[in-house]
Amino acid sequence: MLKHDIVIVGAGAGGLAAGASLLRRVPKLDIAVIEPRDFHDYQPGYTFIGAGVFKPQDVRRPMAKVIPRGITWLKTTVRSFQPEDNDLGLENGQRLGYRLLIVATGNRLDFEAIDGLTGTLGCNGVTSNYRYDLAPYTWELVRKLRGGQALFTQPPMPIKCAGAPQKAMYLSASHWEREHVLDSIDVEFHTAAPTLFGVKDYVPALEETVERYGIDVRFGSTLIAVDGPDGTATFRADGGEVTRAFDMMHVTPPQKPVEAVADSSLADAAGYVDVDQFTLQHKLFPNVFALGDIGGMPNAKTAAAVRKQAPVVAENALAVLAGKHLGAAYDGYGSCPLTVENGKILLAEFGYGGRLLPSFPKFVIDGTKPSRLAWLLKKDLLPAIYWDAMLKGREWMAAPAELKKAG
Template sequence: MRPISPVQRAVNGSHQVLIVGGGAAGIATASSLISREPHLDVAIIDPADTHYYQPGWTLVGAGVFRAEDTARSMASLIPKGVTWIQAAVSSFEPEHNALVLNDGRVLGYDQLVVCPGLKLDWNAIEGLSETLGKNGVTSNYRYDLAPYTWQLAQNLKQGQALFSQPPMPIKCAGAPQKAMYLSCDHWLRSGRLEQINTRFLNAGGVLFGVPDYVPALMEYVKKYDIALDFGHNLVAVDGPSKRATFVRNNAEGKQERVELPFDMLHVVPPQTAPDFIRNSPLADAAGWIDVDPHSLRHKRYSNIHGLGDGTNTSNAKTAAAARKQAPVVATNVLVNLKRLPTRAQYDGYGSCPLTVERGKIVLAEFTYGGKVAPSFPAWLLDGRQPTRRAWWLKERILPPLYWRGMLKGHEWLARPSLVTDLPES
């Protein structure tokens, strides 16, 4: 007979399903579970008071949305019948089907779903934290800074505007250039574009990872006269002096530092899995939650699933991906609990509405391997071309679809594909 471990002795409570993370992925998964099994014992662990519709911050940075309209109280969004544990996770004990909270409590589970999002590492860029929100330095990746992006775009009359993108992976890989296109569109409409030198400094080597959408984007790069600087990684910011330092490889293949002046600097920070994930037995060698890309089940622990931005799947880290993943995880958790007979699989779907001007969007939709996967027929909405219909979708349809659809367990255009031969993790 196996001895009882100290962790098992200390358990303060347990749930059939524990969900770590109350963001888009966590709440959507809880709602999908409850919609299928209303009496299931589900709990969400998340310390935050406020939940944000992060895809809206691009439009906040362009003066289209108000920041406050992208925020709601966490309490108002927890699905009925789901327990909210307002705490943070300290560590995982998967061998004992338990986890430890930061207040020392130990919680047990039958099934665990892990979707904590990712960490925006502002401190990885020297001097950045001290100057964010002033000296012309901003980022649409933070709720409190997106309005400053719009303020800077409105006030800039002439000079140099820099837009940076760090190495992958990052959430919403198109967001760095969305901020740039919308700012340029404002400068064009206000007759100031010729007085502003815009540069896109991307640590990567391509404008966008799915080639089908690049031609349309390049038309806007030309229209706005944007200088593309690939292989440039932002490493330091001197806000008071308005100087940004990038590292790039020179002609000999050696790294060199390049310092550029700016009047406006839009920064996207490096991004990693959260520390409590990176230092846990759930992580792969790079620190991300180690899951099978199709079942989203953990590769070592069969009663653990992961989804959202914190996993090591190769899909785009977007809310659209989480919307497709949540029903898959809900289904597969219920299969594990013997409540459903057939597993579901995720095909890597992600979507990135690339806002190329106010009123037009290139709607990028794709699955694993960069395969284009449009939700609509081309005659209705051709995602490879900038269209007003895609803008209408982004501005008018997607926010209520998020708040009243995805987070409520309504799976419009997101029903999971059921399979009988899904590879085991």
């Protein structure tokens, strides 16, 4: 049986950031990462592709170039987890043992859960910025639409980047406003949530944005079926079903945990990895950690959250290997730069319990109000921080809190 000291499952933002943080602390560690994909994407950039701000090539790099030097890349998939035996089952039937496991698989986009959706994605005016190959179609639809009905959807939580459905809508409306066609387009936002955003401090600015664009918000409305050729979408709302016509529809898919995780003893009741929300250590298996979208922590599932989680996992994982007490804590930080127009962003930053955790003084960026500076941060600085700092173990403004101070 193959074996490595540390096995990381997934080379998305969480897996690569954790691996880089570990190597920054102990350069000679024996680490393997399991990842079947050939490319790594800066997923927060998908929204900007859908708005014509980024090109697809701006957010994609070959996987071989972003996996930290010194980490063994196993280009395969995990089929099963056996934490009781400290090993994994791989796609080719082999077993892989470990001393310590870090689960960073991400979650799964469940387009199939919506009847008729998969057959019409990328055509008939149906798109989604949640997929790299579809984001350019979003921009094509936005540019071509001069009148009619535009629908935007948000499914029940949890989803990655809960602000992304609104970002797509606001950037589209901003373009139509600039093109002087917004008055000819009826924009509807169908969201399963009861409010525009889960942290109340940011809601007033979002309500002003909705009013500015004349958006009809339908709370408690969940997409259940799409008929692309007919140009209709069916929603479950108020105990019944409502069908709406559309000329363009941006769909945010329901999301769920990766099947191999959900079917294992690592999973909590919802199928995500059952970890302590502060230490990110599994509640039953002390040599298992998780971060990113697959973690069962009650935080926002964003790349910004991963940036803060990776150093915590690195420090606590090394403590386990050394037989020491855990000393690092994650405070639930997440950031959701809500793009309310082309050129301005509401920089939402918050932690557990909705506590505001701003990175900058109010006189620099007031996160509760749209800001041009926040737009420049999101468009120009954050991608560079992602590629050149976060994925390389440079933890600028991401130092973990001490465990005794958490909570």
